[in-house]
Amino acid sequence: MNAKSAPDEATEGSGGVRSARRALEIVSLLSECSPSLTTKEAVEQTGLPRTTVLRLLDTLEGAGLLWATENNRYIAGPSLLRWGAMANNAWQIPITTRQAMRELADKSGETVSIYVRHDIHRVCIAAEQGTQALRHVARVGSEQPLWAGAPARVLLSGASPSLLRRVAARAKGLDDGAETLAKWRDEAEDLGYALTHGEREDGLSVIAVPVRNHAHAVIASISLAGPTTRFVDERISDYHQGLAAVAAQLEEDGFANSPWLGS
Amino acid sequence: MNAKSAPDEATEGSGGVRSARRALEIVSLLSECSPSLTTKEAVEQTGLPRTTVLRLLDTLEGAGLLWATENNRYIAGPSLLRWGAMANNAWQIPITTRQAMRELADKSGETVSIYVRHDIHRVCIAAEQGTQALRHVARVGSEQPLWAGAPARVLLSGASPSLLRRVAARAKGLDDGAETLAKWRDEAEDLGYALTHGEREDGLSVIAVPVRNHAHAVIASISLAGPTTRFVDERISDYHQGLAAVAAQLEEDGFANSPWLGS
Incomplete structure (x- = not known):
């Protein structure tokens, strides 16, 4: 993979890390009081453009951190069950x-x-x-x-x-x-x-x-x-x-x- | 924030989302069998350049998803305790x-x-x-x-x-x-x-x-x-x-x- 990753590095700078940070911020919008989230709420609460939010939600859903329910809301995904268990252990x-x-x-x-x-x-x-x-x-x-x-x-x-x-x-x-x-x-x-x-x-x-x-x-x-x-x-x-x-x-x-x- | 986020959008494309995905992949390297991770292991297992891995580890640590221990290893961070509890609930x-x-x-x-x-x-x-x-x-x-x-x-x-x-x-x-x-x-x-x-x-x-x-x-x-x-x-x-x-x-x-x- 090293041959492939060298050119990536240029695009992976502060913009890339910011993107990772934003993705995590979106998961952090979930709380005990608001355990689910719509795209609209994610846009409002992050202040990010809708297209950006859609892409990040998609990434988070693909990784199993969020789960799209049938009524167009996102909830904590099942991958977090495993991560949570690891954190409990640690x-x-x-x-x-x-x-x-x-x-x-x-x-x-x-x-x-x-x-x-x-x-x-x-x-x-x-x-x-x-x-x-x-x-x-x-x-x-x-x-x-x-x-x-x-x-x-x-x-x-x-x-x-x-x-x-x-x-x-x-x-x-x-x-x-x-x-x-x-x-x-x-x-x-x-x-x-x-x-x-x-x-x-x-x-x-x-x-x-x-x-x-x-x-x-x-x-x-x-x-x-x-x-x-x-x-x-x-x-x-x-x-x-x-x-x-x-x-x-x-x-x-x-x-x-x-x-x-x-x- | 909207005025600020418009120019970001250009840099937030596939490169940005890839960056978020990579950050999540690094957390996924943790498992019950290997509950901690060194920078070297993260570089080897992702095939990403060391500079990229360092930046992503830093972001993940800042968000509390990873926690740097005193012996230079990363373990699941305490933020995952909360996310795990939310997932258990959902x-x-x-x-x-x-x-x-x-x-x-x-x-x-x-x-x-x-x-x-x-x-x-x-x-x-x-x-x-x-x-x-x-x-x-x-x-x-x-x-x-x-x-x-x-x-x-x-x-x-x-x-x-x-x-x-x-x-x-x-x-x-x-x-x-x-x-x-x-x-x-x-x-x-x-x-x-x-x-x-x-x-x-x-x-x-x-x-x-x-x-x-x-x-x-x-x-x-x-x-x-x-x-x-x-x-x-x-x-x-x-x-x-x-x-x-x-x-x-x-x-x-x-x-x-x-x-x-x-x-």
């Missing part, structure tokens, strides 16, 4: 850590989540739901901003000034964005945890602790989240201890088997 | 059908799978594993060819001559490929089921029945698969009846809620 939390998460969720009644940093976002890779009727619902695979919430403060550990600026550029209503983020990050490092009230969502409180690799770098954050009314001072110390125990369990369990925890 | 089998599948797997001891046609492939969208030590293991989301196996014969119902030719072009050792496929398809339509022994895999037997929509078109296939030594004549009639009951259950359950079953 990001599987060791069973003992999973049990520790479940016990903490049962004991505290609040939802326990694990986040990792991905560029200027954080992604939820695991969650054990709390037991109370009013509770935080964490969606595995969902992206949250890095400028808000206790897990963000923990995950900013070791962030370069340029990363802080890029994160701050997305933050709304944050004066001196990058400096504020650096201050929050430093506070979290000093305390060993971060605690926020209503930062990302009104009435939602979150406490988060770091998970570190052998080189002591923060690679994940474990958090408890629930309504602010239940996050009273006398419970915070218990929450912190509970989270620290889960983090210690993950640090002990995870390094051998999980590629994402690094070496 | 392709969820109604609980009563799922129970019927489970009961048949328990009663027969063999693995029950549902396949749908996707272009010249068939994709497993659900499976209930058999109970015996030696059993067929069906992988949800995996693609199989349409030129082999009982589910293929069922799913070829209504296939156009050009589709038959495209499927046959991939078949190895099939004389008069398209004609043979048409004959097998017709036999399955007459019988109401298809039965194959060792067609795709030596020693593996499969019996499959169709699932039809309101317009009587075949939209899926339900099959039982196991070692040929256990697929003796006196059991085939029981297997057929068991499968027909599951198919009837899915036809009854599925049409209201599942977009993939069509209207």
Whole structure:
């Protein structure tokens, strides 16, 4: 194939990569709330020309990432079943850590989540739901901003000034964005945890602790989240201890088997 | 964005779509057997120039589909967790059908799978594993060819001559490929089921029945698969009846809620 691919290279530059990015953006338009998509919606939501959208939808359908239903809508395709299973495998939390998460969720009644940093976002890779009727619902695979919430403060550990600026550029209503983020990050490092009230969502409180690799770098954050009314001072110390125990369990369990925890 | 996108369109033609396709091909290199990938492996397996592969890997990593580990390998990224969950949702089998599948797997001891046609492939969208030590293991989301196996014969119902030719072009050792496929398809339509022994895999037997929509078109296939030594004549009639009951259950359950079953 090499003889054939040399001339392709010229057309494969930023335009080609942009095209790949756009195709992925179209799949990302699907969500739990809008699990299907029409061509018209894809055109409106991407702002791309209809001909471009049609070509990309066709490519995505051919690859099995989207599936055209009989009523002219696109849904998540069956190839994503396999990719999803692979991702579940790659990001599987060791069973003992999973049990520790479940016990903490049962004991505290609040939802326990694990986040990792991905560029200027954080992604939820695991969650054990709390037991109370009013509770935080964490969606595995969902992206949250890095400028808000206790897990963000923990995950900013070791962030370069340029990363802080890029994160701050997305933050709304944050004066001196990058400096504020650096201050929050430093506070979290000093305390060993971060605690926020209503930062990302009104009435939602979150406490988060770091998970570190052998080189002591923060690679994940474990958090408890629930309504602010239940996050009273006398419970915070218990929450912190509970989270620290889960983090210690993950640090002990995870390094051998999980590629994402690094070496 | 429209003002900006008009000039893009020229560069978004076949080159752009090819680029998107190539990006998806790279993700497809990941499998249960090789859950991680180096740049070198991606170059070797795609035959693309290294610069192209690097750009595509970068795009895929940026979108969260791939995740760069600390030992220079790429694994399935956390965004796929969310996409996988969406696909699970879209392709969820109604609980009563799922129970019927489970009961048949328990009663027969063999693995029950549902396949749908996707272009010249068939994709497993659900499976209930058999109970015996030696059993067929069906992988949800995996693609199989349409030129082999009982589910293929069922799913070829209504296939156009050009589709038959495209499927046959991939078949190895099939004389008069398209004609043979048409004959097998017709036999399955007459019988109401298809039965194959060792067609795709030596020693593996499969019996499959169709699932039809309101317009009587075949939209899926339900099959039982196991070692040929256990697929003796006196059991085939029981297997057929068991499968027909599951198919009837899915036809009854599925049409209201599942977009993939069509209207």
